[in-house]
Amino acid sequence: MPNPTAAMLVIGDEILSGRTRDANAYHLAGRLVQVGIDLHEIRVVPDDHAVIVEALRSLSAAFDHVFTSGGIGPTHDDITADAVADAFGVGIDVRDDARALLQAAVGKDRTLTPEHLRMARIPHGADLIANPLSGAPGISIGNVHVMAGVPTIFVAMLDAVLPSLEAGRPVLSRELRFEVGEGRIAAPLRRLAEELSDLSFGSYPFRDGAVYGTNIVVRGTDDALIDQAIERLEAIRRSHP
Amino acid sequence: MPNPTAAMLVIGDEILSGRTRDANAYHLAGRLVQVGIDLHEIRVVPDDHAVIVEALRSLSAAFDHVFTSGGIGPTHDDITADAVADAFGVGIDVRDDARALLQAAVGKDRTLTPEHLRMARIPHGADLIANPLSGAPGISIGNVHVMAGVPTIFVAMLDAVLPSLEAGRPVLSRELRFEVGEGRIAAPLRRLAEELSDLSFGSYPFRDGAVYGTNIVVRGTDDALIDQAIERLEAIRRSHP
Structure with a gap:
């Protein structure tokens, strides 16, 4: 069985305008690797109803x-709940x-304002995602999980959602440092990647003072196969000093 | 004339696997605001030929x-040049x-290896983007500008490309801090945003010690209109202590 697949949709003018550096996609990517769900796409779109609806439809399909x-x-810039309702063709109400x-x-003695009640509008048929930090819940509907943009709340909501999802086999990775440029080892590395095609090999050049080197990352779900790949990489390293 | 539009396509298993936190989209977003090109989408896809070709076609259209x-x-994981050639339906050669x-x-006395020559494969009809750091050039073809993933090289290549593009009016922004939660000011803020519809208003909750506050960001290309919005926001702040 292949692992389940996933996409991330980041809704945020503040990311596209360069004001904010996204942290949630990076956090999600790391968590999905741990639970064995393969992240295939991250998409950042503006706070635009039609664009969000179209992205939700194509990614959820x-x-x-x-x-x-x-x-x-x-x-005024919080429009995701309506877009989710439209994408699924359902109504939305408090x-x-x-x-x-x-x-x-807010405390039981305070009257909820219309702005508070906007946060209680839930598309019909959705489940709530608990928000232990500020109350306003996220929502799960179909295969879409709608969480807050504030990173601390996103982290908490994701922790609440992940245990309910069918998971796959965690993706394991090991890394080996080569103190040579990637061009020097590209040929044997390509041959090894073709031979061990159940694994994925990534090559990441770095510069460390005067050293131009390359980190090779091996990823897969089979621990023994990854160990075998690392042994073969160590042999390549010995023969390419 | 509206500003030109843009999308960013990040090609990187290392981002989707959570190994690396993307820095290039954040850098690009900040630079495009300065030159007046509106970034509408960021998309991160895996090192997969067919997915890259499809993303290039839809985003460039x-x-x-x-x-x-x-x-x-x-x-082996460097496949963008071939995907660009396929997306534009052109050949590719050294x-x-x-x-x-x-x-x-590499120095004029060293022989170029087959791996070096892979980096000299250029889709027919493309222009080169200078790489002052490590030689291997980026490419511009049609409206697509292909740059390296290593952040220092990405920054240098973008500096080489941007002056050649038709720019728009820089997007200016100013920010005002409210020491109240966003629910308290949402109603007057929405009215102001409707009235000054040539500007965009963003609302960013923060927590600073015991203070739950909200930063309001006003963006637009008309400096005088932004000043007017800030004056109105200051009045809202005085009346919502």
């Missing part, structure tokens, strides 16, 4: 899971369980 | 410019001017 970050919250979560977060 | 990073270099750049980079 192409992959087993879609994780989104951003565009939920009380302000829901009692979501309202109760917000009421608990 | 949808936007005025496409910038790519990653997948150029001498190793070209003399590219070979000369590599010869200069």
Whole structure:
């Protein structure tokens, strides 16, 4: 069985305008490797309803899971819940369980404002994702998991979602440092990658003071095969000093 | 005249596997704001020929410019040049001017290896992008600009490419700090954003010790209009202590 597949959709003018460096896609990528879900695409789009709907439709059709970050919250630029409802062709309304979560977060003696209630609007048929930090829940509907853009909240929501998903075999990786440029070892490396085609080989040049070197990363789900690849790489390293 | 549009295509298993946190899209976003090119999408895809070809075709049809990073270099996982040739339906061969750049980079007394020559393969009709750091050039063909994934080289190649592109009006931004949560100011903020619809307003919650606050960012190309928006925001801040 191949691992389940996934895409990440980042909703954020603030990323595209260069104001903010995305942290959530990087966090998600690391977590999915641990649980054996293969991340195939990351897409960053603006806070634009039609663009978000189209991206949700195409990514949810192409992959087993879609994780989104951003565009939920009380302000004018928070439009993800409506886009999700449109993408799935369902209605959206304030829901009692979501309202109760917000009421608990603001304190039971405070009246919820219209802006609070915007955060309790939930597409019909969605499940809520708990938000232990600020109340406003994320949502899961179909294969789409909608989470907050604030990194601490994104991390907490992802922790709440991942255990409920069917996982695959964790992808393991090992890395070997070569103190030669990648051109010097490209030929034997290509032959090894062709021979051990169940593994993936990545080659990452680096510069460390006067040394131009290359880190070779081997990835796969079979630990013994990765060990075998590392032994073969060590032999290549000995013969290319 | 609206500003030209752009997309970024990041080619990199290392990003999708969580090994590396992308730096190039963040750098590009900041530079494009300065020159007045509007970044509409960032897409990260694996080192997969068919996926790269499809992404190049759809992004180059949808936007005025496409910038790519990653997948150029001498190793087995460097497949961008072939994908670009296929996306544009042109051939690809080692070209003399590219070979000369590599010869200069390795020193005129060394023989170029087959791996060096892979980096001199250029799609027919492309222009070269200078690589002052390690010789292997990037390429521009049609509206696609293919650059290295190593961040220092990406930065240098982008500096070489940007002056040749038709630019728009730089996007200016100013930011105002509110020491109240975004729910408190969402309603007047939405009204202001509707009234000054030539500007974009972003709302970014933060937590600073015991303070839950909100940074409001105003963006646009008209400096005077941004000043006017900031004055109005300051009035909102005074009335929502």
